[in-house]
Amino acid sequence: MEKLPRWADIALVPILNLLLALIVSGIVVALIGQNPFEAMRIMVDGAVGSTYGWGYTLFYATNFIFTGLAVAVAFHAKLFNIGGEGQAQFGSLGVALVCLAVPWPHWTLALPAAILGGALFGAGWAAIPAYLQARRGSHIVITTIMFNFIASALLVYLLVGILKAPGMAPETARFPEGAYLPTARDIFAVIGVDFGYSPLNVTFLVALLAAWLVWLLLWRTRLGYEIRAFGHSEPAALYAGISPFRITMLAMLISGALAGLMAINAVMGEQQRLLQDNVLGAGFVGIAVALMGRSHPVGVLLAAILFGALYQGGAELEFETSVPRDMVVVIQALVILFTGALDGMTRSPLERVFLRFGRRAPEPGAPAE
Amino acid sequence: MDFLTIVQILDSSIRLATPLLLACLAGLFSERAGVFDIGLEGKMLVAAFFSAAIAATTGSVWLGLLAGVAASLVFAAIHGLASITFRGDQLISGVALNFLAAGTTVLIAQDWFAQGARTPALTGAARFAPIDLPFADALSGIPLLGPLYAQALSGHTILVYVGLLAVPATWYVLFRTRFGLRLRAVGENPGAVDTAGVSVIRLRYAAVLICGLLCGLAGAYLATGLAAGFTQDMTAGRGFIALAALIFAKWRPWYALWACLLFGFLQAVSNRYSTIDLWIVEIPNAFVIALPYILTVVILAGFVGRATPPRAGGVPYVKER
Numbered sequence: 001m002e003k004l005p006r007w008a009d010i011a012l013v014p015i016l017n018l019l020l021a022l023i024v025s026g027i028v029v030a031l032i033g034q035n036p037f038e039a040m041r042i043m044v045d046g047a048v049g050s051t052y053g054w055g056y057t058l059f060y061a062t063n064f065i066f067t068g069l070a071v072a073v074a075f076h077a078k079l080f081n082i083g084g085e086g087q088a089q090f091g092s093l094g095v096a097l098v099c100l101a102v103p104w105p106h107w108t109l110a111l112p113a114a115i116l117g118g119a120l121f122g123a124g125w126a127a128i129p130a131y132l133q134a135r136r137g138s139h140i141v142i143t144t145i146m147f148n149f150i151a152s153a154l155l156v157y158l159l160v161g162i163l164k165a166p167g168m169a170p171e172t173a174r175f176p177e178g179a180y181l182p183t184a185r186d187i188f189a190v191i192g193v194d195f196g197y198s199p200l201n202v203t204f205l206v207a208l209l210a211a212w213l214v215w216l217l218l219w220r221t222r223l224g225y226e227i228r229a230f231g232h233s234e235p236a237a238l239y240a241g242i243s244p245f246r247i248t249m250l251a252m253l254i255s256g257a258l259a260g261l262m263a264i265n266a267v268m269g270e271q272q273r274l275l276q277d278n279v280l281g282a283g284f285v286g287i288a289v290a291l292m293g294r295s296h297p298v299g300v301l302l303a304a305i306l307f308g309a310l311y312q313g314g315a316e317l318e319f320e321t322s323v324p325r326d327m328v329v330v331i332q333a334l335v336i337l338f339t340g341a342l343d344g345m346t347r348s349p350l351e352r353v354f355l356r357f358g359r360r361a362p363e364p365g366a367p368a369e
Numbered sequence: 370m371d372f373l374t375i376v377q378i379l380d381s382s383i384r385l386a387t388p389l390l391l392a393c394l395a396g397l398f399s400e401r402a403g404v405f406d407i408g409l410e411g412k413m414l415v416a417a418f419f420s421a422a423i424a425a426t427t428g429s430v431w432l433g434l435l436a437g438v439a440a441s442l443v444f445a446a447i448h449g450l451a452s453i454t455f456r457g458d459q460l461i462s463g464v465a466l467n468f469l470a471a472g473t474t475v476l477i478a479q480d481w482f483a484q485g486a487r488t489p490a491l492t493g494a495a496r497f498a499p500i501d502l503p504f505a506d507a508l509s510g511i512p513l514l515g516p517l518y519a520q521a522l523s524g525h526t527i528l529v530y531v532g533l534l535a536v537p538a539t540w541y542v543l544f545r546t547r548f549g550l551r552l553r554a555v556g557e558n559p560g561a562v563d564t565a566g567v568s569v570i571r572l573r574y575a576a577v578l579i580c581g582l583l584c585g586l587a588g589a590y591l592a593t594g595l596a597a598g599f600t601q602d603m604t605a606g607r608g609f610i611a612l613a614a615l616i617f618a619k620w621r622p623w624y625a626l627w628a629c630l631l632f633g634f635l636q637a638v639s640n641r642y643s644t645i646d647l648w649i650v651e652i653p654n655a656f657v658i659a660l661p662y663i664l665t666v667v668i669l670a671g672f673v674g675r676a677t678p679p680r681a682g683g684v685p686y687v688k689e690r
Binding site for chain 1: 407447450451452455456457458459460461462464465466467468469471472473475476477479480483486606609612613616653655656658659662663665666669670671678
């Protein structure tokens with residue numbers, strides 16, 4: 001018997017958890033001597049009050065859609081991929097190599113190639129932990145954490161070594177101009193709308209496409225069904241002839257590829273060269289996004305935009321008050337804590353309420369459960 | 370490489386191994402009781418901040434230590450609440466606490482000291498002073514062993530020796546006391562412990578709080594012993610190296626000591642040399658930094674000895690009804 005009606009499960013519980021996280025964040029803001037309502041106003045205004053704000057909000061959201069989808073796909077197979085950070089870092093290497101290898105004449109050619117590069121490298125970085133989980137039973141959480149650190153060491157090594165451009169900074173040369181992606185400002189200028197300057201670029205559309213494809217994969221294909229079945233019950237999946245090895249590998253490869261795609265936005269869309277750290281914690285934000293979005297692409301999309309707004313709003317907050325932008329990290333932590341770990345705290349009282357008041361009069365003709 | 374350099378590297382290995390060791394033993398208690406903890410990093414970070422902050426404002430390192438441990442215990446209690454009482458996901462709770470520590474320390478540091486996410490530099494009684502072991506001067510004349518004792522082993526702050534003594538203490542508690550037996554049992558088969566009439570909840574809370582205490586010491590050592598004050602994100606992944614050491618040590622206290630000393634040694638070497646020339650091959654620094662993680666993956670892969678975690682690890686206990 002379902003203890004909670006569907007709407008309560010997918011909307012009420014997450015919203016209550018989010019509210020709790022925001023209330024505690026408000027208390028934190030009040031404790032450091034700022035007015036939480038004023039802070040909230042500045043953040044909302046900074047994030048969605050102008051095309052400039054929207055641009056940054058959606059730019060950050062693009063990163064989080066990719067990393068959130070990455071975590072979500074793995075979650076469906078009951079795998080906790082905490083290595084989005086490393087996979088995105090390695091993906092950025094793939095994107096940079098593709099962009100630097102060829103003097104691209106036009107971005108329409110460079111983009112598909114870079115997508116391939118980012119996805120392949122991201123998937124490659126997820127492949128080893130996936131294999132070790134599937135074949136040797138090594139806990140994927142620990143191996144992916146270790147791979148995050150290994151990826152960052154590797155990138156440092158490459159950027160002070162072979163890939164370093166002449167100059168002081170450990171970074172690659174700039175990408176050829178043909179690999180620059182059109183920004184929202186460029187696109188809107190075509191139809192005569194003045195969109196504020198921001199790094200928001202065409203990758204946002206790629207992210208939307210990726211979200212749709214993930215939905216298609218999970219709910220409309222055989223593989224998606226197998227991934228979800230495996231996630232629900234490994235023995236049942238095994239009994240149904242689903243190979244745990246195959247599902248673990250495929251789910252992690254897809255997850256890694258999605259994380260790697262984040263680099264299209266961050267490296268190709270914004271920095272146009274490879275830096276030592278271009279992921280900046282987005283891999284971890286993906287965990288919060290996937291948890292908030294209940295691992296559903298639509299939920300991930302909404303949660304990613306929310307977190308994008310938080311990041312942009314946090315930057316504005318730092319600009320206008322003395323609250324450091326690390327406030328966003330606190331909010332993010334509280335969202336993960338309340339929606340992920342303390343879910344039972346809101347869920348079980350709610351279940352009691354619904355059991356007490358919700359099922360008084362069963363619909364006539366409803367089958368007995 | 371002359372003898373003096375070796376002594377210096379060993380000296381700094383011990384210093385760098387101490388926070389790893391304390392955090393590793395912290396994780397050992399928690400995971401042996403069946404509560405995974407990837408929030409070691411976060412607990413160390415809050416402890417580092419509060420110990421430095423209180424030491425800076427009161428001028429007493431001991432008050433700082435208390436504050437650091439208290440902060441770490443609060444985080445441990447939240448982790449306990451989420452993973453034991455509300456049966457939430459232990460890994461997710463750990464991730465959340467790491468972020469919470471990273472964010473709040475910067476926020477409070479900025480609010481209290483307004484020096485850009487750091488505490489004022491600690492001096493005098495606000496830091497732990499080095500302790501000379503007995504006879505260090507007298508024995509330093511003995512060739513080889515003398516300098517090793519006098520310069521590498523002696524002259525550390527008290528928390529280093531606490532860390533070293535925590536190893537036999539942990540071994541004794543876990544393997545020679547009734548509490549330890551029950552604690553290990555709760556990580557393997559909580560149902561059996563419950564059947565025997567011992568509270569699973571209470572044992573797990575005890576383990577999580579011991580974990581908080583040890584992480585508190587580790588963090589306090591970072592900010593008041595190893596460094597002189599708190600800086601943003603000063604744990605720099607040490608909580609995860611400690612986690613790696615824990616797996617490397619196969620969840621055993623004595624192995625944990627060697628694993629942490631090894632990882633401390635690797636850090637000391639990578640701090641000192643930018644590249645290491647091994648006659649024909651040149652090893653880049655990045656590789657030495659990544660080595661603890663690579664070694665852990667190799668161990669986890671089971672190619673070199675198998676690391677088997679406690680069986681009930683990560684699973685909340687639900688009493689049968």
